[in-house]
Amino acid sequence: MSAEAELVPQLPRPEPDPMSLTPETPATGTLDPAQDPALNPEVADPVLTVERLSLWYGEKQALYDVSMKIPRHRITAFIGPSGCGKSTLLRCFNRMNDLVDGVRTEGSIDFEGGNIFDPRLEVNGLRKKIGMVFQKSNPFPKSVYENIAYGLRIHGVRSKSDLDEAVERSLRGAALWDEVKDRLGESALGMSGGQQQRLCIARAIAVEPEVILLDEPCSALDPIATARIEELMQELKDRYTLVIVTHNMQQASRVSDLTAFMYLGRMIEYGRTERLFLNPMRKQTEDYITGRFG
Amino acid sequence: MKRISARKDLLGDHLVALAGGALALSLLLVIGLVVLLAVNGLASFWPRPIAELELADGRRAMGEIHVRETATVQRETTGPAETIERLQLKGGNRDLTGADFTWIDDREVRSVTYPADAVLLERREWGNFYGRLAALRVGDRELAAGSDATWRAFHELQPAKEREFAAIRALERGPIGTINRRIQALERQRRGAGVKGLAEAERVSAEQAIDAELAALRQQFETRAAELTALREAWSREVLVVEAADGTSKELPVGAVVRAVRPNELGLGGKLALYGSRLWEFVSGEPRESNTEGGIFPAIFGTVMMVFIMTVFVSPFGVLAAVYLREYARQGPLVRAVRIAVNNLAGVPSIVFGMFGLGFFVYLLGGSLDRLFFPEALPTPTFGTGGILWASLTLALLTVPVVIVAAEEGLAAVPRAAREGSMALGATRFETTWRVVVPAAAPGILTGLILAMARAAGEVAPLMIVGMVKLAPELPVDGLAPFVHLERKFMHLGFHIYDVGFQSPNVEATKPLVFATALLLVAVVMVMNLAAIAIRNRLRRRYATSAV
Numbered sequence: 001m002s003a004e005a006e007l008v009p010q011l012p013r014p015e016p017d018p019m020s021l022t023p024e025t026p027a028t029g030t031l032d033p034a035q036d037p038a039l040n041p042e043v044a045d046p047v048l049t050v051e052r053l054s055l056w057y058g059e060k061q062a063l064y065d066v067s068m069k070i071p072r073h074r075i076t077a078f079i080g081p082s083g084c085g086k087s088t089l090l091r092c093f094n095r096m097n098d099l100v101d102g103v104r105t106e107g108s109i110d111f112e113g114g115n116i117f118d119p120r121l122e123v124n125g126l127r128k129k130i131g132m133v134f135q136k137s138n139p140f141p142k143s144v145y146e147n148i149a150y151g152l153r154i155h156g157v158r159s160k161s162d163l164d165e166a167v168e169r170s171l172r173g174a175a176l177w178d179e180v181k182d183r184l185g186e187s188a189l190g191m192s193g194g195q196q197q198r199l200c201i202a203r204a205i206a207v208e209p210e211v212i213l214l215d216e217p218c219s220a221l222d223p224i225a226t227a228r229i230e231e232l233m234q235e236l237k238d239r240y241t242l243v244i245v246t247h248n249m250q251q252a253s254r255v256s257d258l259t260a261f262m263y264l265g266r267m268i269e270y271g272r273t274e275r276l277f278l279n280p281m282r283k284q285t286e287d288y289i290t291g292r293f294g
Numbered sequence: 295m296k297r298i299s300a301r302k303d304l305l306g307d308h309l310v311a312l313a314g315g316a317l318a319l320s321l322l323l324v325i326g327l328v329v330l331l332a333v334n335g336l337a338s339f340w341p342r343p344i345a346e347l348e349l350a351d352g353r354r355a356m357g358e359i360h361v362r363e364t365a366t367v368q369r370e371t372t373g374p375a376e377t378i379e380r381l382q383l384k385g386g387n388r389d390l391t392g393a394d395f396t397w398i399d400d401r402e403v404r405s406v407t408y409p410a411d412a413v414l415l416e417r418r419e420w421g422n423f424y425g426r427l428a429a430l431r432v433g434d435r436e437l438a439a440g441s442d443a444t445w446r447a448f449h450e451l452q453p454a455k456e457r458e459f460a461a462i463r464a465l466e467r468g469p470i471g472t473i474n475r476r477i478q479a480l481e482r483q484r485r486g487a488g489v490k491g492l493a494e495a496e497r498v499s500a501e502q503a504i505d506a507e508l509a510a511l512r513q514q515f516e517t518r519a520a521e522l523t524a525l526r527e528a529w530s531r532e533v534l535v536v537e538a539a540d541g542t543s544k545e546l547p548v549g550a551v552v553r554a555v556r557p558n559e560l561g562l563g564g565k566l567a568l569y570g571s572r573l574w575e576f577v578s579g580e581p582r583e584s585n586t587e588g589g590i591f592p593a594i595f596g597t598v599m600m601v602f603i604m605t606v607f608v609s610p611f612g613v614l615a616a617v618y619l620r621e622y623a624r625q626g627p628l629v630r631a632v633r634i635a636v637n638n639l640a641g642v643p644s645i646v647f648g649m650f651g652l653g654f655f656v657y658l659l660g661g662s663l664d665r666l667f668f669p670e671a672l673p674t675p676t677f678g679t680g681g682i683l684w685a686s687l688t689l690a691l692l693t694v695p696v697v698i699v700a701a702e703e704g705l706a707a708v709p710r711a712a713r714e715g716s717m718a719l720g721a722t723r724f725e726t727t728w729r730v731v732v733p734a735a736a737p738g739i740l741t742g743l744i745l746a747m748a749r750a751a752g753e754v755a756p757l758m759i760v761g762m763v764k765l766a767p768e769l770p771v772d773g774l775a776p777f778v779h780l781e782r783k784f785m786h787l788g789f790h791i792y793d794v795g796f797q798s799p800n801v802e803a804t805k806p807l808v809f810a811t812a813l814l815l816v817a818v819v820m821v822m823n824l825a826a827i828a829i830r831n832r833l834r835r836r837y838a839t840s841a842v
Contacts (some may be wrong), residue, residue, distance in 0.1 A: 094718060096714065096717065096718060099713075099714065099717065124720040124721070124722055125720065126720075127717065127718055127719065127720040128719070128720035131718065131719065132714075132718035134711060134714065134715065134718075136711055138709070138711035138712055138714070138715040139715075140712060140715065140716070140730050140734070141712070141730075141733065141734045142733070150716070150719065150721075150729065150730075151719040151720070151721075154719065154720065154721045154722075154725050154729075155720065187835070200715070203715075203719065204718075204719070207719060207720065
């Protein structure tokens with residue numbers, strides 16, 4: 001969640017002014033959040049509906065009363081300074097926060113007619129439908145082929161021909177097939193960083209999810225590899241819903257259809273990307289996107 | 295500022311020199327050890343010339359001169375000490391003279407010659423013979439007479455005798471061994487029939503059936519035994535008449551000679567060939583003459599097999615324990631305490647594990663197994679006595695802490711990202727652990743196994759009470775069902791060194807064997823380690839850590 005590896009050229013950044021915004025400032029003004037136009041873009045066909053979600057790591061609250069709708073087959077970007085809770089929110093969608101001790105949530109996220117926090121929900125099935133790509137590419141220490149086949153195998157695919165077909169389809173889907181088709185048996189760890197990240201995307205789409213969560217997928221990549229991933233995301237959004245956390249506002253403005261700006265665990269503004277970047281409704285959003293802090 | 299940094303560098307330089315020096319010293323010690331073992335062990339197989347000495351009193355002696363030294367001796371308890379030159383002669387002929395080695399005062403030696411027809415006979419019994427060949431006879435008929443003619447006749451005959459000897463061994467071990475075992479098993483069954491409390495009629499009929507089978511087997515045994523006697527007779531028919539340097543002559547069967555050499559007329563090629571053949575015999579042959587001669591193959595086999603069985607037990611056990619400690623157990627004071635206990639277990643003296651092995655494995659487990667499955671053999675224990683299985687289990691217990699610690703470190707080094715990547719695909723904790731985490735930790739786990747194997751191969755003390763013996767009549771693996779006999783006692787290189795070096799009646803003669811065996815033990819450990827390291831490197835290449 002750190003910004004150490006941002007390689008994409010940035011807007012000129014003035015000295016940050018932390019005093020321009022104080023934590024005590026009510027994030028959403030005095031309006032009822034449900035009616036606030038700064039928080040409620042028109043979303044016709046939501047896949048995920050977050051309803052008054054709050055989250056605590058032990059005693060420390062990380063998310064405050066977040067509500068939002070994530071549209072189907074669009075790219076939604078979460079932006080905000082480090083520690084604002086955007087990754088935490090993302091990791092709620094596939095309940096990866098379960099792996100952290102002492103996490104407690106309130107509120108709900110609706111997915112396919114059920115609350116994903118429902119204790120009766122089968123979390124492995126949820127994670128099959130909501131895939132994830134991490135900040136640092138994390139291919140398994142296995143061959144390229146086995147990396148893709150792993151997810152299929154654990155979900156019960158045994159036949160060699162099915163696996164072969166799915167591996168090729170996934171690698172093509174991640175625009176990686178032509179580069180690796182002759183070295184499927186070699187270790188995935190011998191590939192370049194960009195290739196590894198696309199392999200992770202291929203791995204995620206191999207199990208045919210509905211949603212793919214991308215947690216700063218380009219922060220460790222060079223500009224060319226970043227451009228390829230962004231291109232890939234545009235191709236993928238026809239078939240999948242993408243949610244991306246990014247530190248890089250240019251990236252958010254380039255790739256996403258909707259953008260959510262978060263600060264200190266609160267959703268400050270959420271809307272269509274052009275509107276949010278060109279015409280922010282909140283002062284905090286404007287300060288952040290113009291580089292006045294963050 | 296400048297002065298401080300200069301002083302620091304000086305200290306640093308000295309430390310580097312010290313560290314480098316320590317490393318160099320360690321290397322030197324290791325190399326010195328191997329060289330010492332190699333020189334002392336391997337040189338003894340090189341053929342030495344046979345010297346014939348004529349002594350001042352007219353006696354003659356023949357043998358290999360092993361040592362020439364200046365010694366201070368005191369002839370009588372009160373007499374003056376004098377300094378003399380003396381030589382140590384390996385004269386062999388233990389059956390005639392009673393000692394292999396003699397010290398001879400240099401002043402008593404009138405002349406030393408190296409006769410070309412001096413012959414060294416390596417025998418199956420009584421050690422080496424040094425002397426000359428006189429004749430070759432079958433019964434009263436003389437096949438050859440005179441040194442050279444006998445030499446040629448002997449070499450024509452010897453390969454056939456070797457084959458006959460092999461046939462005898464095969465018969466003893468094969469058919470006769472099998473029949474003996476069947477007979478023993480049936481006798482046990484017969485006794486068992488009495489024990490089991492069957493109805494009287496059933497018991498009698500069972501006993502009769504067994505008796506009939508026994509009678510048939512005994513018949514077979516008689517036939518085979520007669521065959522064996524015939525073979526033995528044929529084998530010992532030809533007799534070699536040999537003459538020692540002092541003129542005593544002796545007859546010995548041609549078959550009793552393993553190898554006849556005239557070292558004084560051997561060229562370099564011949565010596566090399568002889569050296570190779572002796573070395574091969576040492577590595578592949580069976581011991582003779584209470585381990586003082588012959589090879590050490592059973593000890594090599596026992597050592598390797600024991601380490602192998604130990605690895606089979608210790609790897610799953612250690613890895614499972616480490617996986618539980620690292621992946622499943624809630625990290626807290628209890629787990630910390632367990633971890634400390636495991637580490638301390640590694641420091642317990644090995645003989646303590648031996649005692650535990652004897653008490654728990656041999657007496658308790660083995661005794662129970664005997665009562666449950668082999669009651670008819672009692673009071674002769676089957677598993678209730680030391681054996682290779684119990685020895686391996688004892689060693690597995692001894693080395694399990696090493697494996698646990700190394701495996702835990704390997705598991706801890708697997709990045710969180712790999713676990714999350716697997717979970718994010720919908721894998722369960724179990725699938726993540728066994729299909730991603732453990733394979734990624736495999737090189738670390740193998741490092742632990744390598745350490746465990748190295749330690750196990752060198753352990754002697756605990757094994758002496760759980761199944762290691764100085765001479766095992768049979769290998770733990772053979773052609774008789776069930777082929778692997780885990781209850782058998784076994785030989786071990788480490789114990790062999792101790793036994794040959796310090797428990798032998800003929801310490802002087804076996805000194806080179808001690809060094810050679812030690813060298814071989816080091817070599818065996820090294821070969822096993824190299825094999826494990828090769829596997830580990832292959833795994834490392836496959837699971838190479840990311841460069842990014």
